[in-house]
Amino acid sequence: MRVSVDKDVCACTGTCALIAPEVFAIENHSELVVLDPEPVDDTLRDLVVEAAEQCPTGAIEITE
Numbered sequence: 001m002r003v004s005v006d007k008d009v010c011a012c013t014g015t016c017a018l019i020a021p022e023v024f025a026i027e028n029h030s031e032l033v034v035l036d037p038e039p040v041d042d043t044l045r046d047l048v049v050e051a052a053e054q055c056p057t058g059a060i061e062i063t064e
């Protein structure tokens, strides 16, 4: 799976970084980064899906 974040849509709430810190992080207090190089390890799939579902702005896109 691959994951990307639309930075124009992301509100930097940090929700995804709390759910899946192996993949997402907030840097410099205001910039969301995807840490894990693509493709994301399948063992993290459930966490990434949950992060996308919980993202309040729908900024996370998952593709297979």
Ligand code: SF4
Pocket (backbone or CB within 6 Å): 005, 009, 010, 011, 012, 013, 014, 015, 016, 017, 024, 032, 051, 054, 055, 056, 057, 058, 059, 060
């Ligand atoms: S949960 Fe969504 S809005 Fe919040 S930091 Fe992550 S991508 Fe951005």
